[in-house]
Amino acid sequence: MSDPKKINERVCPACGARESVHFADERLDNTRVTDYTYASRKQPEFMCHRLVRCTSCNLIYAPAPPDLSFLTSAYAEAAYDSAEEARCAAESYANALAPYVSELTSRTAAIDIGAGNGYLLSWFLRWGFGKAIGVEPSKAAIDAAPEEIRPLLREGMFSAEIVADVRPSLVCSFMTLEHVSEPGQLMRTVYELLEPGGLVAVVVHNWRGLLNRALGMRSPIIDIEHLQLFSPESVSTLLREAGFDHIRVQTITNTYPLRYWLRLTPMHDKLKNRVENVLKRFGAAEVRIPLNVGNLLAVGQKAIGSSK
Ligand SMILES: [Zn+2]
Numbered sequence: 001m002s003d004p005k006k007i008n009e010r011v012c013p014a015c016g017a018r019e020s021v022h023f024a025d026e027r028l029d030n031t032r033v034t035d036y037t038y039a040s041r042k043q044p045e046f047m048c049h050r051l052v053r054c055t056s057c058n059l060i061y062a063p064a065p066p067d068l069s070f071l072t073s074a075y076a077e078a079a080y081d082s083a084e085e086a087r088c089a090a091e092s093y094a095n096a097l098a099p100y101v102s103e104l105t106s107r108t109a110a111i112d113i114g115a116g117n118g119y120l121l122s123w124f125l126r127w128g129f130g131k132a133i134g135v136e137p138s139k140a141a142i143d144a145a146p147e148e149i150r151p152l153l154r155e156g157m158f159s160a161e162i163v164a165d166v167r168p169s170l171v172c173s174f175m176t177l178e179h180v181s182e183p184g185q186l187m188r189t190v191y192e193l194l195e196p197g198g199l200v201a202v203v204v205h206n207w208r209g210l211l212n213r214a215l216g217m218r219s220p221i222i223d224i225e226h227l228q229l230f231s232p233e234s235v236s237t238l239l240r241e242a243g244f245d246h247i248r249v250q251t252i253t254n255t256y257p258l259r260y261w262l263r264l265t266p267m268h269d270k271l272k273n274r275v276e277n278v279l280k281r282f283g284a285a286e287v288r289i290p291l292n293v294g295n296l297l298a299v300g301q302k303a304i305g306s307s308k
Contacts, residue, residue, distance in 0.1 A: 009063040013184050013228055014238040017056035020063070024217065026050040028224065047224040059234035060207050065181050065227040072157055075137040075179070088256050088288070090119035093174050096252040096297045097201055101127050101170065104199060109133065109168040111193075113158045113186075114176030116141045118149040129170065135162055160189050167195050174203040177238075178226040187242035197304040200244060201297065203252065204230040209294015218266035235298045244300025252297045259285040 011018050027047050049062035066074075108131070110124040115134025124132035134153045136142055142153045156162050158180075171190045177183045190200050205221040206212065207229040212219045221229055230238070232249045239247050259276055267275070279285040 010061075010065070010181075012054035012057060012059055013061055013182060014059040014230070014234045015054060015057040015241060016184070017054055019055045020052035020061075021055055023051040023053045023060050024048055024222070048222050049224065049227070051229075054234070057234045057237040058208070058231045059228055059237075061228035062226075068181055071179075071181060072137065075157070076139065085256060085260050086116050087119050088260075089174070089254065090123065092252065092254045093172075093203055093297070094120060094123040096203075096250070097123075097172070097299075098127075100199060100201060100248075100299045104169055104197075106169045106195060106197065108195065109166045110170040110172070111135065111163055111166065111168045113171065113173040113190075114179070115153055117145040118142075118153050120172060120174070121149050121152050122146075124170075131166065133163060133166060133168075158186065158189075160193060163193065166193070168193060169195055169198045170201065171198070172201045174201075175205075177202055177204055177230070177235075178221075178228055181227055183228060183238060184241060187238055187244075191243045191302055194302045196302055196306045198302050199299055200239065200302075201299045202235065202239075204235055204296050204298070206231055206251070206294040206296045208232070209251070212294050215266060220266075230296065232296060232298075235296060239298060239300035242300075243302070243306075245303055246301040247298065248300075249296055249298045251292055252295050253290045253292050254295060255288050255290040257286045258289055261289060261291065 012020065026049055028049075029047060049065060051060050052063055053060050107127065107129045110127075110129040110132055112118070112120045112124070112134045115121065115136045118134045118136070121132040121134050132152050135158045136153055136155065137157050139155060142150060142155055145153055154162055171194060173186070173190075177186070180186055187200065194200065205226075207221060208231040212221055236247050236249055258279060262272060262276055262279070265272070276285060
């Protein structure tokens with residue numbers, strides 16, 4: 001059944017269509033919102049906004065997300081406690097991205113949107129980009145950055161102004177697009193910033209991935225922070241609508257310590273702690289396990305002949 005669109009509710013932020021169907025009811029418990037609710041790689045809380053599914057591109061999205069000023073302060077104040085996991089994530093994404101970077105003939109500058117503590121920036125430098133810049137709203141995340149990376153991080157929500165002095169050949173946004181209220185606008189800004197021939201690379205959760213579909217509403221991607229959830233179809237649509245072509249979408253493997261995978265499972269906290277203690281006792285908690293949990297890497301190119 002089609003949802004009657006209420007006044008002020010947003011249209012599909014990937015393709016602009018108005019038609020949607022119900023996906024999930026709001027599940028919100030204000031007593032459980034903590035400093036960690038808007039932090040990266042936290043314990044899942046299984047809370048969510050009301051969600052609908054776009055019948056045109058299959059994006060799942062919250063039609064009435066919190067306003068921008070709320071999100072800006074929530075992310076600015078978010079706590080940060082995931083340095084080790086952040087390093088593992090950056091390594092997984094960098095490995096998947098490397099073959100695309102090798103296609104780039106120009107490496108003037110690279111920008112990471114939602115850079116966290118900036119681990120990806122050291123890969124940008126290793127790949128020979130003249131400049132590496134990260135944009136990150138959380139002060140706690142920037143404070144946790146390695147000393148040599150911290151000066152490369154700019155504090156704030158991403159906008160054209162915050163990187164006005166840069167003409168990048170690569171812009172990355174990993175696990176960030178779920179969190180912004182206007183991902184289409186964000187991708188159009190990136191398109192305009194890039195030099196012709198430049199690449200955008202995004203990593204998103206895939207709600208149609210096998211594991212996420214099996215877990216359903218107990219999947220860690222069902223989260224109050226996520227204002228939209230992508231699929232291969234909807235992330236391609238997002239990039240195409242922003243002007244990109246030569247779009248490629250692939251699944252990627254994440255490698256994390258076993259105790260981190262455990263944290264994401266829908267097990268009860270008490271049981272989780274008990275299992276974690278057993279893992280620690282046998283020295284298995286830090287063992288790194290590669291898993292395909294249905295994350296997607298999508299890459300798009302700004303046409304070489306683009307005059308914009
Ligand atoms: Zn759509």
